[in-house]
Amino acid sequence: MKLTQSQKKSAPAKSALTPTSRTTFALGLLAAATLCLMAAPASAQGYPDQPVKLVVPFPAGGTTDVLARALGQKLAEKIGQPVIIENKPGAGATIGAEYVARAKPDGYTLLMGAVHHTIATTFYRSLRYDFQKDFAPVTTVAMVPNVLVVNKKIGVKSFADLIELARREPGKLSFGSNGVGTGQHLIGERVQLMSKTKLLHVPYKGSGPLTTDLLGGQVDMSFDTITTVLPYINDNKLTALAVTTATRSAALPNVPTLDEAGLKGFDAGTWFGILAPQNTPEQTVTYLNNNLVQIIQSDVFKTEMSKIGAEVIGDSPEQMKARIADDTSRYAELVNSLNLKAN
Template sequence: MQQHPRQVRRMAKALALAVLLGSGANAMAQAWPAKNITIVVPFATGGTTDAIARTLGQELSRSLGQPVIVENKPGAGATIGADYVAKAKPDGYTLLVGAVHHTIATSVYKKLPYDFQRDLAPVSTVAMVPNVLVVNPNVPAKNVKELVALAKKTPGKLTFGSNGNGTGQHLIGAQFNIASGTDIMHVPYKGSGPLTIDLLGGQIDMSFDTVTPVLSHIRAGKLRALAVTTIQRSAALPDVPTLDESGLKGFDQGTWFGVLAPVATPKEVVTRLNTEVVNIVNSAEFRKRMEEIGAVPVGNSAAQMASQIKTDTERYAKLVKDAKVTMQ
């Protein structure tokens, strides 16, 4: 069938526009990165997120040929940093090292200025880190059973710190209270750095932090590890039992960390980022560094990370409700 000349012209214009847009996107992907990249850490320095971000940043800088700057924006249970990246220019130059905490905050905070699933594009999960119940040596309990007995004897007196309201550590502590029938008071911080300082100084009694910021202190005898919170023992602390082994059957919580970008970041840039991050995660040097800090490397696809975020958001919504953890 012969087409009308006007239709032919319209089709030609549409094709030319598609080619132009496609070439523009490809050109941007090929040109990226042409300047500094900023990785936002939504916690204070000294924690697991910070350690992973800085290690990843060094390797990204090397592979991409551009400086990678790590910027800490702590506060409000990691939501300040997430909001900053969600509203950043979607050009691949501002990234977030997010964590499981963000899937929890969605249910804990009644109003957030961003939607974690809608406003941020997953790139790849970098690592998973077990959490560990540690106590200051001044706490007389030598195991979980003794800790539960002590907490029941002195309800509301013992304290546990977290790296912010609505974070994984906060929720794990709340779950511990429910599972053990105890009343241990929660004390929020802006990150694992200041939390660990107070834990070492005895200002708080215990924490359910990730292994990374407390590992060296456990090995030095400055903190006592009672149990890890995952269903399997941590390779970094093979002699420390799990909470499941310690009587809290079925207890299984860990913390994952991953890279995200503003949602409108060009697909080609996200794909390039995923390739770079996965290559780094699978490198012997990076895996060795993760082993040193008690982390398990992951390195999955953007789609797999998105599925993980969706599943965790739904799962933690129920846990938050059961634990009655809420913020304004």
């Protein structure tokens, strides 16, 4: 029977797919969906679905704490989960580090680490963790120069004045640090060695209590990071004599370096960075690195950090791992040459 023209228009069109090709097409869609899921970021697979804890191995108020809180707030906004700052001070930052090393490697417990941990590897005889083996580096946040500051009561206005006084009265002047085996401690020891002076080391649990005693005159000086003491330098409550890095700090452009002040070749600073427990899934580390680096290298964060004397970095896990290895080797040589060991 012949169809009329209108019947031809209304007749259903034949499918271009045969039963076999329909099956092939369906399998193709399934394969594509599977590949998309495999390529999805860690967050799409459930991370993070609860608050993230960022452990600070020092008391509140120091540079490590200030950086952690500034970064934690922005990370929380970016990942949609609270970032809780938990202070676990003591033993030159090793108590907090051990706590994170033993935590579940799921990305929910992180460490705000620092150069101090590379020193502790050699300084402490019986650490119950290995900083290079028991952590997964995420990214270095910032480098902060250290600065030699003195209480105004001792009446010195230059590094030369300080050295003259220290040589005249060996062992009388004291310097505080945020713990034995920390960067500040090692800087103080190296200054004594290079300047042929003898100072009394007074360790604290962190920069907060150290600064309180420095302002009160219980200790004469410190080699703390700029962030902690900058407000007191600006308010003329502490005198800055020299910064410890090879170049001057943008936050204190009129303060000379120790190299310029007479200790040729002196160059030391304090870096801070985020680490997770070893065996944290690689995709979780990558997810954290991507988000943190975006925050760290943003103009807003750079501006905030410059106001407190911090120079932002934001590198890859591999670059941070190399930094840790280099510093561990370098500080091992210094600790051993000074014969410094924890009891």
